[in-house]
Every structure is written in structure tokens, then in C-alpha cells.
Amino acid sequence: MQFDLGHLWIYLGVLVGGGALYTFGLVVYRVFFHPLAKYPGPFLAKITDAYQLYHAWKGDRHLEFWRMHQKYGPVVRFGPNSLCFNSNKALKEIFGFRTNVRKAEFYNAFVHPTANTHNTRDKEVHARKRRVMSQAFSESAMKEMQRYILNNVRTFCEQIGALDGSTEESKGWTKPRKMSDWCNYLATDILGDLCFGKAFHMLESETNRFALGLVEAATTRHLLVSDP
Structure with missing residues (x-):
């Protein structure tokens, strides 16, 4: 069978042209004719989920949501089929018990x-x-939880207040601590006490702190799986 280079270029041209036409039509539909087209949001966010995936990869997705709400108002379109609401009324209507909505x-x-x-x-x-x-989560159960929570809060305060690494040059100041990490240690130890009957002792020891790194590494998994 003789290979016809001319026909190959024709097929490639049709393929590329068809793909470009489909992409153009999809963009026009999502921007102007989609059921969510009336809601404001970044242009790229209206046509592809890659916009929010990029910010999730950067680790500033929460800041981008804040910026979008500051610019566009309480309702923002952050994906072709996604809206973000920032109001008390929407919170109750979407997440309230017996609401007529379904999770995505x-x-x-x-x-x-x-x-x-x-x-x-x-x-x-x-x-x-x-x-x-x-x-x-009954009233009696919540009262019983208080002692476990308070014990961990006391440990948290003791660890934060410890004069670790202070020198004469530092004039009594301790080394700076990353409070987001320490709050995670506190929350995880409280959950360990309440759910498993024993804290993970992340506040007192570095032994189990690696687990939080695993959780952080998994935060983008759902985006990679759920967003096309």
C-alpha cells in the first residue's frame, strides 16, 4: 500500500481544525450560554477547572477564593459547573439538614x-x-469531652510558653514557632483522645508529626481525581 503524504496532511488538518472548532464552541457556550453564565468570575475559571486546580497546586486556593469574593461579590463562578457562595443564607440553604440539594x-x-x-x-x-x-454530640457527651480538650490545651500552652533556645542575645525571646503546625498538633491530639482514647502526643514529641505531612500531601488528591 502506497503511503500518501498529501492525504495525511489533509487528515491532520481536519483533525486540528475540528479540535479548534470544538474548543471554540465549548468556550463560547460556557462563557455565554451555560446555565451559570450569568454569574461573575475569572474568565479562565468559566471555561476550565484547570484554574482552580492550578491554585490548589500552588497552595493558595483559599486566598484566591477570598480575592474572587472581594472582586465579584458573594456569588462567584470558579469553574464551568461550580459556584462559590459567601453568605449566611447560602450556608443554611446548601448545608442545612433536609435541604433539597445533593453533594457534587x-x-x-x-x-x-x-x-x-x-x-x-x-x-x-x-x-x-x-x-x-x-x-x-449530645449535651452530656460534650461535657464529658471538656476534660480531654482542656488537658491538651494546657499541654499546648506549656509547650508554646517553654523557654526553648532563648539566649542572652535574644533577650529572653524564644525561637519563633509556626503556629499553624502547632494548632494542627493540638487538634490531632484532641481527636486522638476523643476518638481513640489516647492522644498522639504530637505536642510533646516529634515522633508522630510525620503523619500531618502525609495529610497535607493528600490534599490535592481529590482535585486530581474529581476535576477533569
Whole structure:
């Protein structure tokens, strides 16, 4: 069979032209004719989820949301099929109990190996699990939790207040601490006490602190899985 280079260029031209035409049509639809077209937001965010994926990779997604709300108002379109609300009314209407909304496919990335109250999209499954968990948040249960929380808060204050590394040159000042990390240690130790009956002792020792690095490394997993 003879190879026809002329036909190959024609096929490639048709393929490239068709792809360009499809892309142009998709952009026009998402910007002007999409059901969410009336909502304001960055131009790139209207046409592709890569916009928010980029900021998630940079680690400033939360700051970008803040900037968008400052510029566009309480409702911002941050993806072709995504809106972000910044109001008390929207919070109740979206996340309130028995609201007529369903969680997005975004949450499917978290369902491994089984669904929980946070990631399940099935309202019946959520209601059943919620009834079981509600016992842990009764008034008596909350009062019982106080002693565990306060013990860890005291340890937190002791560790922060320790004169670690102070010298004459520093005039009594200790070495600076990254408070976001220390707050994570506190929260994790409290959760360990409440959920497993024993703290992870991250406030007092570096042994288990590596686990928080694993959690941080996994924060973009759901974006890579759920966003095309």
C-alpha cells in the first residue's frame, strides 16, 4: 500500500481544525450560554477547572477564593459547573439538614474504602450515619469531652510558653514557632483522645508529626481525581 503524504496532511488538518472548532464552541457556550453564565468570575475559571486546580497546586486556593469574593461579590463562578457562595443564607440553604440539594461528584474522590457522613452523596445513607453519630454530640457527651480538650490545651500552652533556645542575645525571646503546625498538633491530639482514647502526643514529641505531612500531601488528591 502506497503511503500518501498529501492525504495525511489533509487528515491532520481536519483533525486540528475540528479540535479548534470544538474548543471554540465549548468556550463560547460556557462563557455565554451555560446555565451559570450569568454569574461573575475569572474568565479562565468559566471555561476550565484547570484554574482552580492550578491554585490548589500552588497552595493558595483559599486566598484566591477570598480575592474572587472581594472582586465579584458573594456569588462567584470558579469553574464551568461550580459556584462559590459567601453568605449566611447560602450556608443554611446548601448545608442545612433536609435541604433539597445533593453533594457534587467532587466528593466521590473521598469515598475509599467506604462512605462516611462527610463524603456520602446518598441522603438516606447520610441520615442513617448521622443518627448514630448524633449520640456523641449530645449535651452530656460534650461535657464529658471538656476534660480531654482542656488537658491538651494546657499541654499546648506549656509547650508554646517553654523557654526553648532563648539566649542572652535574644533577650529572653524564644525561637519563633509556626503556629499553624502547632494548632494542627493540638487538634490531632484532641481527636486522638476523643476518638481513640489516647492522644498522639504530637505536642510533646516529634515522633508522630510525620503523619500531618502525609495529610497535607493528600490534599490535592481529590482535585486530581474529581476535576477533569
